[in-house]
Amino acid sequence: MKAGVKLPDVTFHTRVRDEAVEGPNPFRWEDKTTADYFAGKRVVLFSLPGAFTPTCSTYQLPGFENGFADFQAEGIDAIYCMSVNDSFVMNKWAEAQNLKNVGVIPDGSGEFTRKMGMLVAKDNLGFGNRSWRYAAIINDGVVEAWFEEPGLCDNHGEDPYGVSSPETVLKHLKDAKAEVAA
Template structure:
């Protein structure tokens, strides 16, 4: 659907660990751009409705984390997890999940998600504006492959999961590699 589309230019407001700050919360603000995250790299970006939510915390994020080496073997440099949550929430979620491989991108304002056409209302769950669940393989800032859950809509009564799963993205990469080899 979105293959060949260049990612929107956005500035993400992040918090990065800096021991020079001291105290119990040694983080400082650091703005990063779309180019900082995606330029010159082949990455997987997956976006989900919310940090600490059941499907995201039990299946999607852990699956990408555990499969990192397999994804690297398929030519992936970095895996990013994005959510319409602020940097404080995303950093705490990454810590709670014990992430070593997947990096989180906070999209607290939802600007990137909106420009991707994936911002939906989740008022029916008390969330407000959030991302529809999707994954993408991105090569140097351009979408190579797109994996969007069916039913994109405001206040969808369900949270579909499968198309954007790590297993499905890995299958796509394996099939593409086999096709090239044939």
């Protein structure tokens, strides 16, 4: 669907650990751009409705985290999880999930998600605007492959999951590699 699309230029307001900052919260603000995350790399980006939510925390994020070596073997340099949550929430979720391999990107205002056409209302769940669940293979800032859950709409009654799963994305990478080798 979105293969060939260049990612939008967005600035993400992140919090990064800095031991020079004293006290119980040793973090400082650091703005990062789309280019900082995606330029010159082949990455998997997956986006989901919210940190700490059941499907995201139980299946999608752990699947990408635990499968990182398999993705590297298929030519992936990094895996990023994005959500329309602020950096404080994303960092706490990364800590709670004990992430070592997947980086988190806070799209707090939903600007990137909106520009990708994936911002939906989740008012039926009390969430406000959030990301529709999707994954993508991004090569140097351009969408190489797109995996969008069916039914994109505001206030969807369900949270479809499968098309954007780590297993589906990894299978695509392996199948594409086998096609090139054949």
